[in-house]
Amino acid sequence: MFNMNNIKKIRSELNKSQEEIAKELNISRSSYAMWETNNELIPIKRLIEFCELYHVSLDYTLGLTNQNNKINTNFNSEKYKLRLKEFRKEFKLTQEKLANILNTNKSVLCGYEKGRYIIATPFLYTICSKYNISADYLLGRTDHPKYLNK
Numbered sequence: 001m002f003n004m005n006n007i008k009k010i011r012s013e014l015n016k017s018q019e020e021i022a023k024e025l026n027i028s029r030s031s032y033a034m035w036e037t038n039n040e041l042i043p044i045k046r047l048i049e050f051c052e053l054y055h056v057s058l059d060y061t062l063g064l065t066n067q068n069n070k071i072n073t074n075f076n077s078e079k080y081k082l083r084l085k086e087f088r089k090e091f092k093l094t095q096e097k098l099a100n101i102l103n104t105n106k107s108v109l110c111g112y113e114k115g116r117y118i119i120a121t122p123f124l125y126t127i128c129s130k131y132n133i134s135a136d137y138l139l140g141r142t143d144h145p146k147y148l149n150k
Helices: 005-013 018-025 029-036 044-054 077-090 095-102 106-113 121-131
Strands: none
Touching: 005 029, 018 029, 018 044, 044 121, 077 106, 095 106, 095 121
């Protein structure tokens, strides 16, 4: 899986306690602590909220890159729907094939592409790490870079 140690690093750079971050995210300190210690997976909506609140890159937070680019734009649902489908077509993946790679079913992928719900954190991570594509780009938070620079 993946390592969320960068959220601890970001918190330290901000000189904030777990309690302060948790309060700003409107969650319990214990939930936040579970994310930092990789004992619980951070839900994608909370991950996006964290990144938007502190203007940090999803790519850096997920450990996909070592570069902590400051991003001041928010999740864009319209770009997300288009970019997820564009990504799949660029790599010549059917919904069924990508669903198999993600160990889910085609209807889940269809729901993502239609914007019914946001892609799950582990699915986003798998796509980005396997295809070297930026999570920030896929979720419409940035237009460049499209591909990851490790």
